[in-house]
Amino acid sequence: MLRTAEARDRAAFVELFASAEVGTYIGGPRSRDELERAVPEVPRRRRGHFVVDLDGAMIGMVTLDRRDAERPDHVVPAAGRASLGYMFLREAWGRGYAAEACVAALGWFAGAFPDEPVVLCTQTANDRSMRLAAKLGFTEVERFEEYGAEQWLGVWSPVMGNRSPESVP
Numbered sequence: 001m002l003r004t005a006e007a008r009d010r011a012a013f014v015e016l017f018a019s020a021e022v023g024t025y026i027g028g029p030r031s032r033d034e035l036e037r038a039v040p041e042v043p044r045r046r047r048g049h050f051v052v053d054l055d056g057a058m059i060g061m062v063t064l065d066r067r068d069a070e071r072p073d074h075v076v077p078a079a080g081r082a083s084l085g086y087m088f089l090r091e092a093w094g095r096g097y098a099a100e101a102c103v104a105a106l107g108w109f110a111g112a113f114p115d116e117p118v119v120l121c122t123q124t125a126n127d128r129s130m131r132l133a134a135k136l137g138f139t140e141v142e143r144f145e146e147y148g149a150e151q152w153l154g155v156w157s158p159v160m161g162n163r164s165p166e167s168v169p
């Protein structure tokens with residue numbers, strides 16, 4: 001289930017951002033002490049930010065954000081576009097939950113903003129993320145170097161990529 005963040009998700013947020021495995025390709029883990037100080041009692045709620053809930057507990061998050069038009073990087077042509085992000089607790093990997101949640105979030109987006117494409121940026125070394133992007137129907141726009149690693153920029157449009165959860169293997 002996709003839902004907004006609640007107070008009971010706080011520990012899972014801390015775990016998500018403190019996990020070395022989760023952070024491998026996204027800038028590394030953050031210190032638990034710092035997170036305990038920084039994460040508010042009720043984690044911040046934003047439109048397009050979904051907690052992924054399995055049987056009443058948070059297992060990850062899926063986000064759809066507008067790219068920062070001021071961000072001076074390679075992806076400037078995509079500025080203003082919505083960008084998909086996903087992070088799941090390590091124990092939830094390898095079960096298809098991320099794919100199912102992303103399909104649902106993209107379906108919501110396609111309904112709210114018909115005909116608007118979504119971009120996705122991930123390190124090419126992040127095999128799981130690359131496989132997920134392909135499964136969701138993202139197609140390559142370009143590859144470039146940033147933060148000392150090769151990055152992959154893909155795009156998804158409702159027409160090409162809107163698939164039902166059942167169609168994801």
Ligand SMILES: CC(C)(COP(=O)(O)OP(=O)(O)OC[C@H]1O[C@@H](n2cnc3c(N)ncnc32)[C@H](O)[C@@H]1OP(=O)(O)O)[C@@H](O)C(=O)NCCC(=O)NCCS
Nearest residue numbers: 022086087088093094095096097098099121122128129169
């Ligand atoms: C990227 C990430 C979300 C991918 O998670 P994931 O669980 O591998 O992704 P999926 O939901 O697509 O699951 C696919 C796996 O579930 C398996 N699976 C098991 N049962 C399944 C089912 N019933 N239906 C579908 N897939 C199933 C698939 O075979 C596949 O396994 P494989 O990778 O060994 O081939 C996860 O690795 C993560 O959180 N990484 C850290 C954060 C990160 O790097 N984010 C990217 C930012 S750009």
